[in-house]
Amino acid sequence: MDFSYSPRVETLRREFSEFFTTHIVANAARHAAEAAAQCAAGKPWQPSTVVEELKAKAKEQGWWNLFLPHSTHAPQGLSNLEYAPLCEIMGRIPWSAEVFNCSAPDSGNMEVLQRYGSEAQQQRWLNPLLAGEIRSAFLMTEPDVASSDATTIQCSIRRDGDSYVINGRKWFSSGAGDPRCAVYIVMGKTNPDAPAHRQQSMILVPADTPGVQVRRPCTVFGYDDAPHGHMDITLDQVRVPADHILLGEGRGFEIAQGRLGPGRIHHCMRSIGLAEMALELLCRRVTTRIAFGRPLADYSIWHERIAESRCLIEQARLLTLKAADAMDKFGNKAARAEIAMIKVVAPNMAAKIIDWAIQAHGAAGVSADFPLAQAYAAARSLRLADGPDEVHRAAIAKLELARYTAPSE
Amino acid sequence: MDFSYSPRVETLRREFSEFFTTHIVANAARHAAEAAAQCAAGKPWQPSTVVEELKAKAKEQGWWNLFLPHSTHAPQGLSNLEYAPLCEIMGRIPWSAEVFNCSAPDSGNMEVLQRYGSEAQQQRWLNPLLAGEIRSAFLMTEPDVASSDATTIQCSIRRDGDSYVINGRKWFSSGAGDPRCAVYIVMGKTNPDAPAHRQQSMILVPADTPGVQVRRPCTVFGYDDAPHGHMDITLDQVRVPADHILLGEGRGFEIAQGRLGPGRIHHCMRSIGLAEMALELLCRRVTTRIAFGRPLADYSIWHERIAESRCLIEQARLLTLKAADAMDKFGNKAARAEIAMIKVVAPNMAAKIIDWAIQAHGAAGVSADFPLAQAYAAARSLRLADGPDEVHRAAIAKLELARYTAPSE
Amino acid sequence: MDFSYSPRVETLRREFSEFFTTHIVANAARHAAEAAAQCAAGKPWQPSTVVEELKAKAKEQGWWNLFLPHSTHAPQGLSNLEYAPLCEIMGRIPWSAEVFNCSAPDSGNMEVLQRYGSEAQQQRWLNPLLAGEIRSAFLMTEPDVASSDATTIQCSIRRDGDSYVINGRKWFSSGAGDPRCAVYIVMGKTNPDAPAHRQQSMILVPADTPGVQVRRPCTVFGYDDAPHGHMDITLDQVRVPADHILLGEGRGFEIAQGRLGPGRIHHCMRSIGLAEMALELLCRRVTTRIAFGRPLADYSIWHERIAESRCLIEQARLLTLKAADAMDKFGNKAARAEIAMIKVVAPNMAAKIIDWAIQAHGAAGVSADFPLAQAYAAARSLRLADGPDEVHRAAIAKLELARYTAPSE
């Protein structure tokens, strides 16, 4: 047991932080200005030229596809425990992950294609994704059912000769707003009569297939998160060749399970970075803002919140890193309790701290002049994305109760 | 002591609810569609024709200026205790208050004009406001200081011959986005050398005065609340005649104090209506949504939250009504503890319940398909507007501690 | 609707407070000293002579059986709404309720006997109870089942000729530790095959009946609450005449329901009194205790807690008084939602405030030098007595959900 970062990670953190400060932090205002200008010009969905410019720099310096585990694609691949601290740094400025080709849902989709894709699928979709040339989306959530219960999925994937025909409605399909988004991984049912977890399949659907209609962006507390977006998409008699299926019919649930682990580490580490950013803003604000003759930092109510924030962040980070370590050592399944725990802990922690930071900022906190309100929207939504807190807590409790009831444990 | 509504209030509630159901609830979809269409057409700041149409109906049937206390303007005026339950009903659908000419900040501004305005001021501004022909804004909050501490205000109102010249920057000036907004009440300092609470004055500034620049809407989370808006406004060498001052130089703090009481009752009762709306949506959702084979309403975690919500709402309503009763009987000053209490209690309660309702709705909860995310943004912001929670809690604590320390008590 | 106490209640409160200050507060130290002396002498279960002395005074001045509703026994009987504020005052010093013959479980038992007892039962037990000559206990809770679900009760009451024979084990039978405790009301099953809520009966059992064994006091945290006590009692072939049954076989559940309403008002109002006492101690402590050069009252964290306490107390009191008003006007059944709400709200509120008061007192807070730790134990236990929070929350939620699902509502 050792709570210090390894020398390799220390070096990575230092060098990555330098890149981050020099290129991301320094360009944050330019990025915001470009987004505002595009929005004012009625083109909010146009990709950011700042991001494209920085992508080139990141790629050149090797800060690229960092999420990718050691493999032929990534001979120098990082373990989860090594990547996690870099992911935390990216989390401080949400748009930065794309600069390193490490943004969701692309990173998860790349992992799926790498682990489960056929050679043809990899050549057509994985390679341009790894190169950062196209974007992708993951069409899972449906408006009419509790999507955390995969058995309720209604989207139909029906075999018809050499093709599959897909019908359904998906929403909160993140990333599908981007004009460069070229492919969707769609979760649906190939066989509603199979056993509960063999009914689902995943299939690749080119975004320009006839019958695909991107209807509108779903907003998150008023934010459309353009140009990324969380889209409402109808699939009406969408026909794709049969070889677009991933892994095979009935394997959808299995792929979904495999996809989740690393993605949750990423989301949680980014949440921790977001919380650190919020705590920094909070501290800077209270030391400079005067009310009733004293800086806010003199009021003990802020000491309580700052201390509580620091305690929560430290603990959430340790638990997330422990989950990453367990995944590296024992695999996703053995680490499922830890993964469920961080999925609950990290977004709740981040939302709480961001909320305190908002409070310290007064009206400015809910405005667009600080990144806090949007950060809150992101953290709050993460308590619902990939399953609401309640589902994960039930899973944790089930494992805990099994220690006292299962005959074999 | 009697916890039943009076017969008069029972009748008012019944009749007002009928109007509300028939005209507001029934037109909610139309109102939303119009707003969406105007937004899509690039005209989000255009006033709603639906509201204008309903205003005519409300005026005709006497549901007009209900907030106005008994006076020559309102011979049948309601007491705070009588108006509060109607205000709660309006709170269920935030845009509805304007239909009854009861929306903030106009209602507060009308009260100020009625209580403190000269006859000329009343004729020019109060009458068209009472008729619902123009809108108004209240320019108090400044971005660079803790505005809850009135002594920090930086906006300058300088006497220059027969005029006052105003310089400063105000933001979160609610209502100033509306093209019909014709007048501002501006808080600023006429004499920075006077005793702390005699430095401030309030002055009327026509919105079209040269030097007034409405720079942009401030967003609340991702909402611009168009066409109402919370505007960022610069006042640069704005010159108005000396008779535009309200009540006299150095009376600004006094007017601000007098303005606050009823407005807080209104805000709080609307928060309670909002919370009731959220709880209703929550209940409807959990009874119809199935997860893992059972409706959510079968899971006891939802029983806990529903019960807690009901307990919180009932208590907040009673405290708000008690504050209203105290204001009616003993005046704003005697009721200041209760007013401070509800200012803390009601928005916190509403935010908590709305948050649970969001959780029950999954991704839909943060989207625009339900009014919950926007309601959350409103309730959360209300914990900052008119002074952050901390300022009100300090005031309550001061009164409480005084019971044990003051020599005369 | 009117939030001021009626003139009658104002007078009652003033006069009762005078008595309370003069006789209860002034004798609190003497009462504690006597209890300590008796404990040191190995006689903790001996009744207090201070209480007996004060009972005489209270009776003489008419502060006696105040809980009793208007009836032939109490021609000047108070309504729930009138009695509640007096009950709050008693709650400040827990042992004081007995002085006014208003302590649980005697008050509830007297009500049961008055409403459901035969004339013979009333003559034998009600009269000496009303006179304060004997004490009583209510034997409901059993260690082996979830007693909040009355259908699980195991104690058996079997008819045998002209007698009933009772077998079972009861615990947390409050008041049964007192040597003057002469009679038990025992809840048990006369017919396990009847419909769920017709299986139970209540029967009167003289404490000296053969087969009754008071085995030990149950402690609450570390308190035995002598001489009152919460006893663990075995009933082994306990035989009583058949006329000792209350109301008739199968009526136990019905009596239990009827008994609960007023008792909950009393418990909750006493909790509010307890919370007021804790808040007063907290305020007095923070104004006098110096840490790091300033009184604790200068630290804003205490402002937050004091303000939050005041808000919670005010709200809980209003809700409890509203429940009392509803019971007076519409009966216990119509007021069941409010009664369930206060049962959850008041003890939780009191426990939270007492806990803050403990924190303000440091080590002294958990000691016996202040009444806080024992008050905490009482408030915390009240979240379990008469059904745990979860059961009441489920009941509240059921009523709430029914508004949206039941066809007839």
Place this chain on the structure above:
Amino acid sequence: MDFSYSPRVETLRREFSEFFTTHIVANAARHAAEAAAQCAAGKPWQPSTVVEELKAKAKEQGWWNLFLPHSTHAPQGLSNLEYAPLCEIMGRIPWSAEVFNCSAPDSGNMEVLQRYGSEAQQQRWLNPLLAGEIRSAFLMTEPDVASSDATTIQCSIRRDGDSYVINGRKWFSSGAGDPRCAVYIVMGKTNPDAPAHRQQSMILVPADTPGVQVRRPCTVFGYDDAPHGHMDITLDQVRVPADHILLGEGRGFEIAQGRLGPGRIHHCMRSIGLAEMALELLCRRVTTRIAFGRPLADYSIWHERIAESRCLIEQARLLTLKAADAMDKFGNKAARAEIAMIKVVAPNMAAKIIDWAIQAHGAAGVSADFPLAQAYAAARSLRLADGPDEVHRAAIAKLELARYTAPSE
């Protein structure tokens, strides 16, 4: 970074757990029975023969003085990171720590004597303490001042010829109730005029010195924690030889600081063990208790609490182990932020989980039939012992704010 226990710790944990199960768990009922019998016999302050018997076994098998860092006294001494997991196991049954001669305050006192004691002091007091032949107490807290602010201490240590004369009152002196308690370490002021942190000294006072009066046990939520006890002690003209001073005059604050680090790790790890015990009891209870036709474990409210408990425990343990690791690597001072954090986090976490476990047990939870109520009292008190939460949170906040205000950062 590595989140697995080292092989050495894994072995220690396995073997220690075996001893713990075989000797401690198996004798828990016997220990309780002996305590009850002694109490009934009026001899609660007599030491436990069960503990004495087990001490011999533990010593024989080398489970002795495990807390002692590597030194000449403990050539095989464990690091903080190695000892902590054993400390957690002991925490499950609070009386067990003494069996291993690892109980507070003796362990801390032994450390003080080892680090700061003269050879004569070590020979007279440290050796018999290490052998488990005598007990000791630490007299720090005073009833009349906020003892967390060491500058407020009132106890006077005055030089008089070859002696020191001590006058003062101390309370909550844990362990001083034990008849084997032979020596006190007393904190007092030798020079009230010295700089704030040079006024205090520590001195050794044999328990049988004339002028020492152990007046009474202070209770903790009704528990006297006999035979250990938390005593109220008067020191009246207590005279000890001058060589009884520790380290020298004015060094008291310095010793206190040095003493705290490891002790906090121990307290926190025991709190984690206590929380694990409570969670186990909770889980066992809900799987077996039936209410309204279903085991409590079927109600999702318990899933929420179990999951939350597991998340809180895991996080608190990681943070405590990280603090231990930091102390081992960088020393107590460098680890002061982490130490302050766990001092806040662990007792709060434990109190919360124990409270949920109480709730799951109904009335049994607050009784003496389960260890929960007493565990709650211990965890709650730990939020006050060694400084209240507020003091530690202020220290954490100060370090955090310094990152943004210190000129050199």
